[in-house]
Amino acid sequence: MRNISDVIEQYLKQVLKESQANAIEIKRQDIAQRFECVPSQINYVINTRFTVEKGYLVESKRGGGGYIRIRRVILHEKQDVLSSLMDVIHNHPRLNEQLVENVLVRLVEEQMMDEQEAQLIYHLLSDEALNLQVDDRFFIRRQQLLALMKVLRYRNGG
Amino acid sequence: MRNISDVIEQYLKQVLKESQANAIEIKRQDIAQRFECVPSQINYVINTRFTVEKGYLVESKRGGGGYIRIRRVILHEKQDVLSSLMDVIHNHPRLNEQLVENVLVRLVEEQMMDEQEAQLIYHLLSDEALNLQVDDRFFIRRQQLLALMKVLRYRNGG
């Protein structure tokens, strides 16, 4: 594994998978110690790898007895997945390639589209294809991702 | 061998051949060091020798733990269909919905994509999703259709 962030990410996902409940509670300091890094590294991992669009919810508490709780969001209805992703799209002012990728990966994970389709759309929404001013790029991505959600909704009998 | 680029090219192809998977991951700096050249020489080799037309796909990541991944892919046999469609796209100043549809239908007929994929893309490129000034719409459609062609060159057997 190339960097410590990836290692920590894998570790947390492993623990999450092995836990009965779909949530784990960690102590930031403990994890930092286990991987010999500074505590704020854990925040970095969480902020970049356990985001809402990837299907995670994170809560925490400071002070004595503090913790960080990571929850895997499990939505049984495909419609719920779509509306949650639509929220994400609406709430993100800056729809960069990374976010597009996260959304598409999630859709594949949730079996709402296959990899080939995701691949195609990723390329259509890439910086290279959307060779425009950044803000215009964000705008187009929003429009097209929402259009995608619409098609997927009715493809899945909505 | 006359120049360092050729040497590096051969080396990478050798490593690729010996690897089980049809992909390798390198560190630019490592390769540059091994052949005692500047790092950007590696980009030169990749840009001139590992192109899509030659059957290679390259991805990379910057920053800590960065890498360059080179993958061998199989080119689609219908390159001529793609180039003729690219001509069409280039030569049409006004890429309206009808033209998009025609292109997509042709791609489906040629079995370069399936109906579902065509459907998806049609919606992404619709007037409704591309809620912009007409000229901008034409521009985006051109960019994205060309991006689509690029992906289709190697899909289905990579």
Added chain:
DNA sequence: TAGTCAAAAGTCAAAGATGGTCAGAGGGTG
């Protein structure tokens, strides 16, 4: 109860680690 303190976790910006781009210099070949 209010105040104080220590123990968490959060934020943010700087530094570090890679890879990418581009334009110009260098060199070989028809």
Added chain:
DNA sequence: CACCCTCTGACCATCTTTGACTTTTGACTA
């Protein structure tokens, strides 16, 4: 000589790591 590859290095973009400083919380004390 002209032209086309190659090679190089300065500068840029992106992702990760680190640490100083901040905020929140609960326990203890006056």
